[in-house]
Amino acid sequence: MTALDPAIYDTGKRPVWCPGCGNYGVLLALRKALAELELKPENVVIVTGIGCHGRISDYMKTNGFHTIHGRVLPLATGIKLANPNLTVIGHSGDGDAYAIGLGHLPHAARRNIDIKLIVHNNMVFGLTTGQVTPTTPLGVKTKSTPFGNPEHPLNPLLLALASGATFVARGFSGEVDHLKELIKRAILHKGFAFIDVLQPCVTFFNTYSILREKVYKLEETGHDVKSLEQAFRRAMETERIPIGVFYEVERPTLEEAFSHAMNPPPALRPLSPPDLTRLLSR
Ligand code: SF4
Numbered sequence: 001m002t003a004l005d006p007a008i009y010d011t012g013k014r015p016v017w018c019p020g021c022g023n024y025g026v027l028l029a030l031r032k033a034l035a036e037l038e039l040k041p042e043n044v045v046i047v048t049g050i051g052c053h054g055r056i057s058d059y060m061k062t063n064g065f066h067t068i069h070g071r072v073l074p075l076a077t078g079i080k081l082a083n084p085n086l087t088v089i090g091h092s093g094d095g096d097a098y099a100i101g102l103g104h105l106p107h108a109a110r111r112n113i114d115i116k117l118i119v120h121n122n123m124v125f126g127l128t129t130g131q132v133t134p135t136t137p138l139g140v141k142t143k144s145t146p147f148g149n150p151e152h153p154l155n156p157l158l159l160a161l162a163s164g165a166t167f168v169a170r171g172f173s174g175e176v177d178h179l180k181e182l183i184k185r186a187i188l189h190k191g192f193a194f195i196d197v198l199q200p201c202v203t204f205f206n207t208y209s210i211l212r213e214k215v216y217k218l219e220e221t222g223h224d225v226k227s228l229e230q231a232f233r234r235a236m237e238t239e240r241i242p243i244g245v246f247y248e249v250e251r252p253t254l255e256e257a258f259s260h261a262m263n264p265p266p267a268l269r270p271l272s273p274p275d276l277t278r279l280l281s282r
């Protein structure tokens with residue numbers, strides 16, 4: 001396979017993210033992954049929600065849809081059903097995906113539609129200057145929790161696994177080549193693929209050094225990606241932070257389940273005007 005030049009996906013716009021923001025690592029990994037898979041820009045759609053991550057559709061020279069808060073998955077689902085030939089990649093932040101849009105994740109996972117969701121999880125609302133999100137760790141002081149976060153955080157990997165996702169992975173924006181490989185594998189996976197990307201918000205919650213210290217790669221441990229039990233165990237680890245593919249299995253996609261509706265047998269197709277005229281004139 002001859003890789004394309006990642007620069008073909010560059011719109012030329014200079015990112016407005018803070019210097020050192022984890023979003024740069026995700027952008028770079030995404031461009032490299034598309035280039036190595038030789039995906040033409042016109043065959044790719046990037047759907048983004050509201051938050052700092054949402055700018056990524058401005059910096060990707062592909063089709064793009066910057067939608068309203070929390071609605072990345074419904075938009076991505078509609079696009080894929082309308083044109084199954086497109087590679088549809090949703091990007092959300094942890095606020096967008098796990099607060100405002102949380103209701104959509106379990107359903108996309110259980111339906112197994114062939115779309116991808118990459119969540120830029122910096123554990124804080126960065127765009128609105130640093131408020132708590134569902135993944136902010138317990139006790140962390142943010143603008144909205146000046147005495148420390150009193151709420152137990154959500155574990156998105158456990159949610160995705162319990163919802164029936166067929167591909168569940170975690171990346172780290174500081175490991176760009178590793179993340180690129182995860183994105184490539186997610187795109188090649190037939191069905192819903194979910195990647196939670198841990199990334200620092202250097203301005204409001206800089207987790208860079210702790211993530212750098214704690215992350216380790218699952219593929220170096222003999223982890224069995226087909227074992228749901230092992231995936232759950234790894235997803236519950238807290239002392240160290242596994243990154244890589246936790247779980248990957250095959251199951252029919254929503255498009256396959258819908259194929260009877262997309263290509264109905266003649267008896268079920270809507271009547272054409274001449275057919276209707278013929279029937280009525282009997
Ligand atoms: Fe990145 Fe945080 Fe700056 Fe937003 S506020 S661009 S998430 S560092």
